[in-house]
Amino acid sequence: MAHPLESLVVRHTRRLPAPSGPAGQGSVAARQFDAALMSVGFKLSAALLERLSELNEETVVDTATRTLDSVREMAGDHVQHNVYFVDFPANVPDTFDFWMQCIADALADDGSRDSTLAQLSTGMVDLLTLPSYGNYQHTYAEMLAAHDELIAAAGDRTTVLHLGGAPDDEVTALYLALAGSTTPLGEENLRDLRLLAEHCADSPQPEAIPVRENRAVINVTRLHAGRDLLVDTVTDVLRLACALSDGDVTLTEPTRFRPLPRPVRRALLAGLDSVVAATPAKLADVTAHREAFKRLGERLHPHEYPRWPHAADVFAVARGEKEARSFDSRIEEMFAMNDVTGAARLLTAAPGKLFRSLDRLLRTCNTQDERDAVVAAAEQAAPQVSGRVLLSVREHLHNRAQESGARRIFVNRRGRAWVTTDNRPLVLPPERKRFIDALDAETRRRLPEPGHLLIDPGILDIALPLSGKATTAGFGVLPRGSLSPVDGDLLRFFVYWKQKSHDTDYDLSALMLDAQYATVCWLSYTALTEVEGEHSGDITEAPDGASEFINLRLNAVRGTFIVPQVNIFSGENFEAVEESFFGFMLRDAEQQGRPFEPRTVHMKSDLRGPGRVALPLAFLRGSDGRWRAKWLHLYLHGNPNANRVEENRVSVATLLRGIVEREYLTVRYLTDLMAERATATTLWDGTTVPDGPVTYIGLERPDGLHPDSLIITPENLRALIPA
Template sequence: MIHRLEPLVVRHTHRLPTPTGPTGPMGKGDVAARQFDAALMSVGFKLSADLLAHLSALSENTVVDIAVRTLGTVREMVGDHVRHNVYFIDFPANVPDTFDFWMGCIADALADDTSRDRTKAQLDSGVVDLLTLPSYGNYRHTYAEVLAAHDELIAAAGDRMTVLWRGGDLADEITALYLALAGSPTPLGDAELDDLRMLAEHCVRGPQPGAIPVRETRAVVNQARLKVGADLLLDTVTDVLRLACALSGGDVTLQAPTRFRALSRPVRRALIAGLDTVAAAAPAKLADVAAHREAWKRLGERLHPHEYPDRPHAAEVFAVARGERTARSFDSRVEELLDAGDVTAAAELLKSAPGRLFRALDRLLRTASTRAERDAVVAAAEQVAPLVSGRVVLSVREHLHNRAAEAGKSRVFVNRHGRAWVTPDTRPTVRAPERTRLVTALDAEIRRRLPAPGHLVVDPQVLDVALPLSGRATAPGLGVLPRGSRCPVDGELLRFFVYWKQTSRSTDYDLSALTLDADYATLSWLSYTNLTDVEGEHSGDITDARDGASEFINLRLGAVRGTFVVPQVNIYSGEGFEETEESFFGFMLRDAEQRGRPFEPRTVRMKSELRGPGRVALPLAFHRGRDGRWRARWLHLYLKGHPSANRVEENRVSVATLVRGIVEHDPLTVRYLADLMAEGGTRVTSWDGGTVPDGPVTYIGLERPEGLPPGSRIITPGNLRDLIPD
């Protein structure tokens, strides 16, 4: 079982656990290791010098076994594990005019005995359905023919090269990854929770994190603990409800209803015992039941609490859910005070729940009618700040920074699945004196909590990466950054790609790119309805993906007329992003003379899984700044869209509104924390890729560089959550 977890280590850490095995005849392992390194470089990866030397000392068979496993993992990371065909074999060359192409498809249909009569009837009616034309929407050539039609990629200095580093023993690497995910101070994304579930099953009897601060993470760990009979980690009744959801394969965040499965008697006994212990130790926690009353009722039908008369406190939980017993909630007491206009008393009460006080700060300050009340709210926040989690302190700090903007802007709401919507911001502003006082207090609190990093070395390209205050603000993949992050885009050609493979029914995804001006007005787009434009070319529409399908858009950045380019994936028909066997999006960067196949893994800069609930995916946008340079801005958004026939032409207003909301929101970034550390006296150096520090450092960058001194602490996007203070 332990070897099936090795890909998780490689994906999350870019480390290959130290391979072990017999040494071989001189030179045999060396040859195999160099062949392995060459194969990795063809897909944009490379062995570190230390790892290459270690592999070279092993036997040839051992190296080959390692290479086969690892190549499969990294090829999937970059999207090269599937065959990317294109409709137009010479893409991006010789892409026809859209109208001429459609006319050619109609001519082919009229020449085909099986489709002639149907096509004539459509022409007589004045409307032709492209999907009924035999030559439309299906590949007209094989993947091998595509490869033969394109010259080999010319290597360029700007090609991506991701280094695989030598890790420790496999068991130690698995334990370290488990501890990092389980102890994460920020919520994990769905894919990370799935990985944690696998790791927890293996690691539950070993070392455990000192704390598991995120409730849904705790539910996943408790699921593994329950399986082996270990004590459960419970301190609220809601922890038990989350665990029950995990056992039923439901939503541990409790945002979506779970259909509870039948539970075995030992499991029911364990859950009832946990409930009884929590409710007996703190009866006031019964007030939490009301927030999820219906879920508790459904769970009660599965747990049969009446069968456990020796657990009376557990029975009280379900009595509250059924309304047979009253348990007044904390929030109701706060609301009562606010309804009475007593903001000072509400702030005083909320001091007993510091996290809730921080989340209510904006409302309290807006509700306060006098300077004295506002001062009382700020004073309460200053007093309890040391008791609030670092993630919440940073979230409120970011919120206050953006509340300084002028009124009249829109508010963008994004749920945990990436579904987004926009509404006008009608809230009164937070007054400057209170906002400034709170910002100063929060900066001081964060500075106090930041560890002493010693000599801090920062890659300038990571400074505008948003702090990962939630793992749900990103998506699994390679080169993916949290929502709101910015990073430079250097290259002449920008190429988007989407791949999908349907599970059971015909599925048509459409890759499109919208160009907006500085005022977010539409200038043009590329899609199956507009195959060519000044900016670039579309590879052609594929309408069925039983064997997998790819679409591409090629853009010449120097020819783009607008300020924003927004790629999007529209579901025209068939399965949603969460229903397909596989679906992902990414982009490549190339020099104009590199040539190569439509998909070249060495040029892939980002590959992101598409697993959202909407029918239109917006992975990121590209923004040309006043300096003329292009930068990527991560979105990770999904629009609800229509059940079918979603097109870029019809959703361009919604897309522009969302892009405006994200672009005009200023997230806290790595730069913010680096500046706080510098203000605290930390030596901060900008990494230029040249001079290597002479002693251990804390390095923060998009990629780990070669040559850092032993003992250095390395922080890259894979473990950026480590920057969030407790």
């Protein structure tokens, strides 16, 4: 019998929990399963194929059915991808000729002739009123019949599924990895953690849960199980209340609190009371989320529970009836008095906040004594700062070497971005170098002894996942700022969406820019063909789901940058539709095949963010002529309706420049530090696997690694961030 969370393990780890069942002759079914997997770009490892071959045929077939469903969804092959132009990318018409044909069809239609003539008399025609525009003119089966089979090529993606351990062991290991993550998780991973926490309530628990959002999700399970809550700040209790109402535990978006049962109210009030009783100064944290605490107080009725007076103080502060001076206000007072040394000394009580304030402290210093005091305070506090903050500050200081007037990009945790000119005074080189050396030394100290370090060079330019918010959910998705090679003759983008309750029109576009970020051309529903490639045609509603594609010949691209984007023209936003995702495929010129072929999909990313324009990634042509993907994960605000590539070219170019010119801290930085302590360091050549245990860091887990090896791939890259 399958474990209910088996598909979760496959998605997160690329491991299939060890199938179990009666022994038998399953080798034929196992080979057929392997062949079916290869058609969607996956493959069984040798150990997994051997394991399945020892089971009876019925067990193998059941396992294959479940697993195929999981991996097809990972690659985006769980839906039907039709195209407007049945022969796409062949025979895509000129845009103007196509529009004229749509008008001719409307004039030949008795139902639309009069309205079309009336529009023509005004000199303007609304394309959406033309019967043949925006709707599929053929069935999915007819589209498939119009295309030859895909020719296999060496560049086709192959993702290996490995044999896992016992199902419960795999689920527990995944729970411990997510719960103990040293970096915040994205929305999808938080949802997965909640499911895992419910299932693993009686399983081993992580030694530490450093991320507050993770703690809130796990506290829900602990509360329902009658266990002690993991809370040491009043904000921990607020996050738990948000989780109980299916709200935002990151506290970015307001939560509408539900009525809470009396036992839950008692537990939350007791938690607040214990925190404040132990450390009254923590009442100051209430002011940062005053409105949320006021709304929560309306649900908890603290006046009904006089035995918890400290909990009542929390809501008195929220209502302004009791004063609790915040730590930040004391810091601001020091800055107002130009007492930099005093501010640095006070900030040592909050090491993380001290490190986040280093740039400001150094800019405010007027004397060398003040600068020395700030540096000394930071060096003293460094061992108490989380690894994620250390690395974030390291990346920040590296980029502060730029001259004044450079671009400064801001990206919030939901992917909304903006760029401004950086006019801050420079951090003086001596202090900057001293800080960087101290950060490198502290990071090196925290990294584990790697033993034999085996590195896949392809992962070295992947940005460190300092926050799960910098990566959207999906398959083959990398953190913002990552660079990855693009090998192939044809680059094909795709977007799929399915509306929930209203007609919804998403438009896939691609903007080509030169080395100065000026527009060269674009492909969209307003420019169906260019020298570079073709657009598959505009679909204007998606009650049953709809897809759009852009096909690009990379050797024909005029320019240095390719920026695909998804514009919401009308209808439901990215978070309101039933489903929406973007991705890209790579093919050789002679492969043919359907518009969508899962084994050529190299990335598929969910579209779940704010704004009306999504910018998942961009493609950069290097000085060597090779193309690389630069991961963006950005959203533009856009307009309420009618967003088009033509209208946001300047905004897109500005954001792209900010991301491209920023240097991100990559895996290479940590592997260089680890190599200093390794017994041996080997660059993996794709074929030779060492006999003994290794610390392997790479894009894909090689088959045949020693069972005691530590394996780091993009799926668990967060494990590389030191605690």
